[in-house]
Amino acid sequence: MPSDIEIARAATLKPIAQVAEKIGVPDEALHNYGKHIAKIDHGFIKSLEGRPEGKLVLVTAISPTPAGEGKTTTTVGLGDALNRIGKRAVMCLREPSLGPCFGMKGGAAGGGKAQVVPMEQINLHFTGDFHAITSAHSLAAALIDNHVYWANELNIDVRRIHWRRVVDMNDRALRAINQSLGGVANGFPREDGFDITVASEVMAVFCLARDLADLEERLGRIVIAETRDRKPVTLADVKATGAMTVLLKDALQPNLVQTLEGNPALIHGGPFANIAHGCNSVIATQTGLRLADYVVTEAGFGADLGAEKFIDIKCRQTGLKPSAVVIVATVRALKMHGGVNKKDLQGENLDALEKGFANLERHVKNVRSFGLPVVVGVNHFFQDTDAEHAKLKELCRDRLQVEAITCKHWAEGGAGAEALAQAVVKLAEGEQKPLTFAYETETKLTDKIKAIATKLYGAADIQIESKAATKLAGFEKDGYGGLPICMAKTQYSFSTDPTLMGAPSGHLVSVRDVRLSAGAGFVVVICGEIMTMPGLPKVPAADNIRLDANGQIDGLF
């Protein structure tokens, strides 16, 4: 099998207007970025309001392991397969972040024969959306310090400025800085630091905004500091939101690209899946639903984080509702959940598979608890045995009455996921229950956290450190008690201990810190250490990235 990049480069891409035509987007509504990428115009998107909407399919996964699950490839493969069986389907995916490309080799645009293209552009600057977000965030930072510099009429406490800076680069040296040094002309010295752009609240807001007006309002609600008398200061207070919206205007138009099979994919926005909700923009999803019979979209990490946030945050805020959920599993990863080390994965091991099945089982039950119909997509690896796949299907059927379908989209493209597509259509067009959430909007913040931990994570209880408890009480008092929760915990376990694989129970979820994301509209609950600025490895991928003699990019994938 050739490499992902070789496959991507060998593909003949359709002009993007032709891809757009498939879903009824006329040429006038396209802003081209080269021949194979286009943004869809705000005006056209507005004209779609009130159109009947297609069905939403959410692709989520078991708890990730180093063996990999293949959520993005399954999303792409399923979308291609739906098109093959006669459904008009659009895929909605997150945009990759630039910075991490220079750390570890590898892109984020699917793989094998289930990829979105043009892969290089998508993984690098793409249409500049993340640059626009970085600019808007940086402008806000400059305006805050500028406000303090001149007269500080808002009485901002420089010790309590929560707005950090961002850059789309893995740069550990910027995690903690002292700034405004060097004398009077440079302002009031204070502590600060940089996160990577995907961790910016601007990114989260961008991905939850319904339109430009909503974007501006949400930006205005972001709390960036406290006054000397501990009142919240917002981005609206420092008059940043108009100019930030101007910087984000074009970026907010969803990006249209194509799969290797020439089907439309909207790749738009990409918030962190820990301190944010981890899925593509509402605008892209909504636009897709108004243009197609089916929208296939993915949520970050495992279903305990990605799907839960998709439902309790994104669906709750917007009224979206999946008609079917695909939980991606692999035999290899389930064996790891059953206790096998990565290096020992070779060879059939039905016992480990059955033991690790507990992880999948809990995810299936969790997703069903939202009232959603589920199918398991088993992403096939060539080392898997037939007996393993048969065993997994049997376990799913017998213990969960859920269908598990082997998918070979990585090797075969959409043809390899047709059975999954058929199953998805059956579920989505079958009887639907009303969507229920893990907690009610009116529930107190602490009880919301407890609901997630006990109902979905299998925890016995939660434990909130005193600093976090004080902050939660403050959020309730300041009127933010009605916000949903955004859990930031390890993706590797239902617990807060990344080494506890499978389906741990009876554990304690310890809440170390909480943060208010008032613009995005959630309270971030931090369990354990959360890294918002990655570093580079000893030998970063950048060392070997270059243009080859033909002007093609070498070393990136």
Add this chain to the structure above:
Amino acid sequence: MPSDIEIARAATLKPIAQVAEKIGVPDEALHNYGKHIAKIDHGFIKSLEGRPEGKLVLVTAISPTPAGEGKTTTTVGLGDALNRIGKRAVMCLREPSLGPCFGMKGGAAGGGKAQVVPMEQINLHFTGDFHAITSAHSLAAALIDNHVYWANELNIDVRRIHWRRVVDMNDRALRAINQSLGGVANGFPREDGFDITVASEVMAVFCLARDLADLEERLGRIVIAETRDRKPVTLADVKATGAMTVLLKDALQPNLVQTLEGNPALIHGGPFANIAHGCNSVIATQTGLRLADYVVTEAGFGADLGAEKFIDIKCRQTGLKPSAVVIVATVRALKMHGGVNKKDLQGENLDALEKGFANLERHVKNVRSFGLPVVVGVNHFFQDTDAEHAKLKELCRDRLQVEAITCKHWAEGGAGAEALAQAVVKLAEGEQKPLTFAYETETKLTDKIKAIATKLYGAADIQIESKAATKLAGFEKDGYGGLPICMAKTQYSFSTDPTLMGAPSGHLVSVRDVRLSAGAGFVVVICGEIMTMPGLPKVPAADNIRLDANGQIDGLF
């Protein structure tokens, strides 16, 4: 007269392919960014090698005053006028920087009826070139600290890392920082700071590179630090150049837009005019010359800085040579050089004009000293009197035997600059002398500085502070003595005192510091305070920038 933005918005733009066709760029060679902006493909540019080249016209100016000269409008008006009189002309301009848009209201894409469009995009993200430069610069910064973090095999002295960081934002708080704070995981604490992106050496390199290979080589030569034993460390040493070139690959393709009259303009690159050479990319200029009869381009600041650097740096490095030079002057600015305050400019004042003429006179003589034919373009303001224009023409003719031509492109578009276009054609198609430089390449660095100061600035001598002298000696010793000089001094005066208007003589040029830009290929000589990170004013333009009810940008221009 409507405002610049009203004029720009009222214009009917041609599809960019139609503009490209005028200069023989086929559709396949275009990478569109929306309907009215395109990048010209590297492959097509390569295919132009060896083509006969058109004539280069450099637009420069008298020493700037608050009354304004209108270099960009003259460049655009002249280009439009050349097209009107039957010449195939392309304009080459610098890209505006994003950050300053949020400080002071106003764009940088010409004005009146002499503008390039689409103005909003050009002034904001445009095609993302500056974002790509920021990313490449940031990657280099991350790689340097990452090298030190892991094993520091190059033995980099963290006290002597010269590579600062950049952001395209006016943010004084970042001028001086302490970074890598917060403990072992974040690296070795050290002092650092941010410049605005246009001050990055990557920007200067970008604008001087002949092609991608030259770009990569130049990046590799950039000296970013010293070792503990004081040896220079380059970007090649930290293996940054391949990945940086990948990040800059698309950006290095020139951007094609149009004037209000539908003529082609290449807007590409925009280095600072103080610590760098201040003109658009060599690739854009070279491409323009191979596609058109005439390329009209501008250089930053007055002719003492912009034109001198254009010739001694850009022409010397590339073999380019202007066939004619337009020195832009205004009656109002010359009256200010003659001692009138801005508030007293109303009303005819022939005496002040004659007194201030000394500034223009020196610039004309300087440009002629390079062996170049000169014409003076007098940018007309409606407050000017006919007698003032007549006087200026007379002074030019009698004292300098140079033609001065009144231009009304601001009010009338290309039609208002036809006489200038005719004069330029006469010069450019007339007899040409060989280009001479202000100094020879082999001359010692100190003598180069002295040559510029005494021959062009009218200085009696130079005075080099001891720290700068030591560094210059070090550059000579390290093999950089053959580089040209890039003067960083006030643009308001021939001297280093910004209040000395007109044509001061006999002054001393004091050199406070010098910097090596080995990748760009020059030694920066700093006379006075040079600000590489601007701040925002008390009421920044950002406060009033917003989208209006029609989704149009309000408050930016």
